Amino acid sequence: MIRFAFRLAWLVGLILFCVPLHLLWRLFRQRSPWPQRFLGWCARACGMRATVIGERAPGTILFAANHQSWMDILLIGGATGASFVSKESVRHWPIAGWLATMVGTIYIANGDRRAAGAQAERIRRALHDSLSVAFFPEGKLNNGKLMPFRPALFGAVIPPVDHISVQPIALDYGVHSDDLIWPSGSHAAANARKIFARRGVEDVTIHLLEPIPIDENSHRKDVAEECERAIAAALGEAVPQREAA
Template identity: 30%
Template sequence: MILVLRACLTGAALLVWTLLLLPFQLVFLRFNLKARRLLPRWWHRLACVFLGIRVHMHGVPDPRRPLLIAANHVAWIDIIVLGAILDVVFIAKSEVRDWPVFGILARLQASIFIEREQRRATGAQVNEIGRRLADGEVVVLFPEGTTSDGNRLLEVKTSLFGAAAAAVPLSPAGVVHVQPVAIAYTRVHGMAMGRYHRPLAGWPGDVPLVPHLMGLLRTGAIDVDVSFGEAVDCRAETKRKDLSQTVAARIRMMLLRMLRGGW
């Protein structure tokens, strides 16, 4: 009963916080003001407090622009975690746009929605990502293309790194910086999660959303370690396969190190 009450109170607090910021963000989006990039970070920061998520950062975000962040994807709370650290925009699959709650939040953050199955739309989508990068926005890419159980990095999709290549011609220096980032959920209520309990935070594709969401709201007090690695430069001559392999190797190395208790 106490856990159910906690979930209800957390959900209510998030709803009130969202409604308070909503009118401001709608205005910022309507007139494409730079404040639309700043306000979501405040939402994400307080959301971490409500959800009991403690973020531990290792390394620093690369200050150079254009900057594309490539991170492993454990669950929807990755968005809250990264959004609490940086003013970012996310790349999401098109069906997220129509999801209840999450679709609305994604649109409010001006996420970039991509149609993975429609090849005709690929060029326009990649160009949109490139334009946003060249405009100074920090874009987050989850190159696995799906969520995992949090214990490993899944195979990355090389094609998704076309976003970096698309922004190269628009960059004054002819380069886009791609920074690997590893997200590891390591503790719950101060106790090490381990492989068995890590799915408390993870959201594998075969787990229904509502039970996962309710379980997370009831759990609370989760520690997440976020490691920022050395950025890889993408230039006109850079091959996407080489770029994806280098970035994936660095994400995997950082992830394993954090899961084993070191950084």
């Protein structure tokens, strides 16, 4: 209980410290460094110690990462400074939804395949405005197991936009990953309570992998599969098998 209260107080303190500074930067129409700092510090407050392997590609980037936990956003945001694509329901989460909206999260209707083109176009506009964006092309959680990447949102960079590349990110929660992931079907608040109550600090590795250049011959399905292969290799896993059409 003491660890839970300490971590929660730490997070509240970070909100009270970082949000006013972020709003001050925005008031003067300056690009704010505070969301990246805030997310990275929140990851540490939750007990995660990140080690980054590789380098963030320069400039505006579309990041594609494997998805295992709500903490993925804290870790990737702290390492890259990217905004995120998130399901529409996150907008309505208490406090977290307000914070996500404030830092420019792009909300999509996750189950509406017919809207994929419009969703990709929203990401494309953000990239065109020099805002790096990160998303989880698996589309959902699967108890820590890598799933096939959905190609639809890779359409945000096809045809090419402003020489923007796609950089795969592999998140590895280490030896205790089974205890740290967000199990499919469980409530985020219950999982957060479990994480906050954990003892000590957990080492998480963030692999910033080789960027994939996009040209006139690129196809979103090929880019999705290339990201899959790169992330699976970094995690030492087999490439996820797609269902037969």
